[in-house]
Amino acid sequence: MTRPGDLAHHTLAVLVENRAGVLARVADLFARRGYNIVSLAVAPTSDERFSRITIVVDVESSPLEQIVKQLFKLINVVEIVELAPSESVERELIIATVSAPKSIRSQVVELVNIFEGKILAVSSEQMTVSLDGSPRKIDDFEALMVDYGIVEVQRSGRIALPKIGQIAPRLSAVEA
């Protein structure tokens, strides 16, 4: 099975104007043109006029060039930067509630410690744990937790920045 961290993907950081409905416009565009989103994260930027949407798209489903050009047609899209996985630091957060009765609780705690995760809550039967890290590391952690029985899980979708000293290419709708 392919896991989210394995997918051949493109990560686009899309700077948008903070106007009503802008997220829906971006999401609609992907839905209507048949592009697959692997994950999507939205957050404000230091400039309150803009937000950044970090979109991971799966390369198979979607010609990147068309995605970028169609995104640029949205009036509120200001800038698009491609964060190539090899030239970026990527992070994702997972929160999982796993089944952890007394008999195996210490095993779960041990794994969480090995991965340098955190224990957020404990009850007699379950435990909620969290971990941030590279998407691959999150995949590995999630796979191990499956053995104990995941009750609920939530992943944040990845966010990324260029590695220090690297300048991520600003894309343009017009080929150079």
Add this chain to the structure above:
Amino acid sequence: MRMNGGQALIKSLELEGTEIIFGYPGGAILPVYDPIIDSGIRHILARHEQGAGHMAEGYAHATGRPGVFMVTSGPAATNAVTPLADAYLDSVPMVCITGQVGLAAIGTDAFQEVDTTGITRSITKHNILVTRAEDIPRALKEAFYIATTGRPGPVLVDIPKNIVDATNPDAYFEFEYPDSVDLPGYKPDVPVDEAAVAAAITLMLAAERPVLYVGGGVLKSRGADILRTLAEIVQMPVVTTLMARGAFPDSHELNLGMPGMHGNYTAISALQKADLLVAMGSRFDDRVTGKVGAFAPDAKIIHVDIDPAEHGKVRRPDVPIVGDCRVVMENMVIQLNAVGGADAFGDRSAWRQQLSGWQEKFPLTYEPSAPGELLKPQFVMEKLRDGCPSDTIVASGVGREGESPSQYWKFDHPYTWINSGGLGTMGFSIPAAIGAKAAFPDRMVWAVDGDGCFQMTAQELVTASVNKIPVKIALLNNAYLGMVRQWQEMFYENRYSEVYLSHDMPDYVKWAESMGCAAFRVEDSDEVEAVIAKANAINDRPVVVEFRCHSEEKVFPMVAAGASNDDVIVDPSQAALLQSERLHQAGSQKETLR
């Protein structure tokens, strides 16, 4: 000046130069209708919101200026969806104002509340839900700017009732109209890439079988004049797509006419056999390319379009050029003249001969009706074309008869042809013709409509009568949804399913007269010319001429959906000739392979 949101909206339209609002009032938009009484803007009350929208489109097609239409919330906004989609697919500049329930009621499933911006998001270039009265001028400024720049398109502005309500103290503010927009993500002006133009010219100089494949973008950029200069310098044959009829004179010797599903044999085949296509404001629509993998297999592609997303969407260009067609062509002409102009081009007479050979062998043709038989639409179109001034504006419907003017009319002027190319909306032509005639009261405007189309929007003839907009309608009554019938005949073994309408029900003459029109019925070929002359002499009312047409007539040529352009089906009378032409071509291909 202090005013309320409703007054500000009308004031903003005035400042944008709006002459006519096509519209229909209702609860949520009521406060905006009140200041219309005091405004110099003419309002034309349609009989259905779809009609208002198509009128605005017709106005925009004919004038190049943005069409404005205004409707209320809920069912009116959903009625506006079709013309918005139509304008979106054909890149028609348009501003649509919709009323909306008050802000406090939004999201509560209030009476006549629909999520208008949500519904129209994918069929508008942009849309805006305004939430404060003082934002109305900025929203209108942005709407007009976005609708008319770059690749034009419809922009919708949704206005909650409370912000235009004269009884709401919060709806008042000090009016000031912005003189510029602040849209950091929208930069429609791209400088011409002169190196790309130079690369394009290198390809043009090398080409032996070039074709200028002209689309609606040339008309949108007001580029008809420079197109002619360019075509003449390069001596390049021209095809004009359904959206570009009139962009290049049909009477010009370089014009091959219209390619595509119902184009003519020579235009279709010229694209197929070309070694260079200069795609100018055209978008490789599936109705032009046929099966994409088999389209123009030997051609290099120069693709000029203001929308970079068109480059490589269907066919990857060898030289993409982003920019306004007119500006790019101007630059091409300068660079061409610098390398010697027309003299720089070698002998292409072999190509020209091949094309004129096809034109001789495979002209548009049809079997005239036998005595006593009903009319042929092609014949009616020829007579209508010959009986009207050459600057007549023609709006067409969709279907078998809708195709007939695009084939049989002679377009010698830009902006004389109005149609719904992208969406193919039945019911488009009557309101679109009304919009064009409202813009140009002194020009002759004909709508050519099928009987199915006519029944979709005929009520707008009441609008035309009441508002003294004397359009003329050629109603080609073949008693069928003829185009669908043709497909059932050709691809469903003559199994006719739900396509019969009737010649006599309704009585079109009585119906037209009841709407204030002059009306005539013609059944005999001999009467056609005289009735057209009679219709053209009437200027005080709309005229409907019902031409009783043959039910079994089909449109040829035809490229079946999904088929290759190489497999174009010609008129049955030319089929044997085409068969031998194909054998001959296959033979000479083998020879060159050897």
